[in-house]
Amino acid sequence: MEEFSLVISVAYQFGTNAAFLLLCALGLIVILGMMNIINLAHGELMMMGAYTASLSYQAGLPFPLCVAVSFLVVGFVGAVFERLVVRRFYGRELSALVVTWGISLLLSQGTLMVFGPFLPSIPIPGGSLDVGAYSLSVYWLILIAVSIAVVVALAWLYNRTTFGLHARATMQDAAMARALGVNTGRIYMLTFSLGAGLAGFSGALLAPTASIMPFMGQQFVAPAFITVVVGGAANVIAGAVGSSVLLSLVRTPVGFYLGAFLGLVALLLAALIIIRLMPNGVSAALQRWSDRRAQSH
């Protein structure tokens, strides 16, 4: 029984770490995979998600609905940014990074001026569950389930819908896709909007676990960046999942024994070593591995 509850607890730690990384990184990696652009305003979009959730929660909406509202609102904001600014920077990846950083400064400072230094927080839904000597948060168990569901939904979107087909075609060769009649401009806008929406969605989901402040996005960006660097851009879903699983394998024990900060440091060190071994990330390595297998059959 002792061992059993220890195993459960370790699995739970591992699951929460992986879910956290996945939630932080999904929106970023969706955009990266399509346009080779890192959206530096990602943290601020997560912050906007949390703000939307907090405001609609105060307005009396049930929490799940607040999360959905955040997804839509921030997704819309993302579409507007894409139209007005980001679209002029395709093909100039470094400039795109810089301009999205400018947007991020505007968003966080603007939020500070409009809403003040903080908003009321959202109480964590669900109670806790006792397993032996350990207590697990029901909300985090839900988050683990939700992040798996989001991955499945994305896999469905990319592999089973027309949008997904067009998106994958555009990713592989935009000029060719255009020649085949795909409206790549629209694909870019929808993808950016989807990435932003996912950021808002994650921000709303993580809002109960954080204080809701203009600069709250900062705590999410470092883990998110590390996850996408390790994941790479070759395959969105495989990269995100592979990388968050790999990184939580590092973070869970280090965080458990040495504390949360060193867990984060271990993530950075792991990232440096992993990119040295697989410069194009986990997703490219997985791709190569599956090619090899295909050949030997």
Place this chain on the structure above:
Amino acid sequence: MKYLALLTGPEDIGQSRLFWAVFVLLVVNFLAGPLWMSEFEASNVSYYLLNLPMALGLCLLWGYCGVLSFGQVAYFGIAGYLYGIIAGNMRGDPWGPLLGEVGGLAACAVVSAIFGYFMFYARVQRWIVPILTLVLALLLETFLGQTAGYQWRVGSVQLGGYNGMTGIPWFQLGDLTFFGYSFYYYVVLVVLVSYLGCRALVNSHHGKVMLAMREDPLRTELLGYDIRARQLAVFVIAGVLAGLSGLLYVQWGNYITPSQLGLVQAALPVIWVAVGGRSKLLAVAISAYALNWITYSLSSAGNQYALVIIGGLLVAVMLFFPDGIVVTLARNMNRQALARLFRRG
């Protein structure tokens, strides 16, 4: 003569006699500053100047080499904190501050060399470098932020958490302590040497290779260059230059806080470089000076809009002057009556 050619070479704004005449006048103007500036004003001007080495380093890296870093403030912080620790522990020793400078800059060189090794020798894609450098700065900020307790001290110096490290000693060489006017002269000298050094570097043969790497790394490697080593070298130079700014900063204000390494501060060097025009050192020097002046004046007037203005400026420049304001102006001047100022002599 050969060294003079490095300074007057074509890879920065200004080759004509007239340009150099104006340049010398400007330097003389700075040197004569104490004739009409109060010590307080001189100290403010020192502040506007002291960020120039960091800006120039980023300009080399991004504008000339095509490698973008968002984490230059990490080296700024490393050098500043290390200087505080070393000089603070050697208080009373007339050579303590100098040792602090050497230690701070050496640490910058070592950290950037290790960090750069992993990125450049892995030949990572271009977007990875800015992201990882930013993560380094954010982690350092987080680490320093939680060093508030009494147990967080090195020798006799408290790290101080978010309250920062205070009472950092002035710079000192033997019996000569630098503050007020003497500190001002010291900053002017360091900045001038940094600028001329960078200018010589970009006009050297290595400078041409930097441009080639920016345009097409693979083509450059296939001309026979080890682009990994060359990018790493520029990355280390930029790190040391950022460290130099960090040293000047702590020697100027005698304190440093972790927020100097935070997300907002990390954005500033990128903004100075982008607004001036990353492809020319002088443009970056001018914009770094001007923007430091403006933000300092705005924020000391208690203006809460300073960062919004700066962020908006960045977005506007990226949209409407993608080559930077100063570079665009200089190029247009070339075509007009003022052409003689900047044209080849």
Place this chain on the structure above:
Amino acid sequence: MTTHSIVRTSALEKRFGGIVATQDVDLDIPEGELRCIIGPNGAGKSTLFALLCGIHAPDSGNIFLKDRDITALPSFRRVRLGLGLTFQTNRAFHELTVRQNLEAPFRLPQGGRSSTSEKRYQYALSTFGLDMTSDVPARELPHHRLQWLEIAMVLAGGPDVLLLDEPTAGLSPEETLQTARVLRHLNDDGLTIIVVEHDIAFVREVAERVTVLHQGAIFAEGTVADITAHDDVRRIYLGQA
């Protein structure tokens, strides 16, 4: 007449996912030869060059330069050992000036190029009519000058083996002829040249021997006359649209 090989590959193989781009290639180029490589689109010619220069690592097989195994060396080392490559799509530095383009190539630390390679370089500059001091951005040059600029840049490094991937694509007949003349001259001067080319007139003009690649493998090899008379070679060329 030396017959010592300067570039040699053995059982070279490269796959991209499921595509076999290079397969069982045993190439042997004697020193001082001018070899043409022909083959339909997608035959693996550019991939072969990329393998020789280290842009891609082969899945198996070895590459030798002057009898030294260079299979595992990074690109820049191979260049310093004497390889030089121009790309199929022009990759002179388009945003830099002509002067900057010509100043960028690698110079050996001890006193620059050897006198032979300096002579070849100067010859190429003057016959191609390139001005070392021009501050015109390369992108403003006409296409043929850009092609010549890239060749000159590579010669500036003083290579012993010059690899040219379709150097005359998009050039007029006169420009093609001019290019052929320069290559002939450089080759007569002792430079080994391997050139990928579609234009059969050009091949006739310059080549001694021709290697035909097809589906990643060496399909035929021989003198120009042999190859143009070869029925199967005609078939694979006519077979493609």
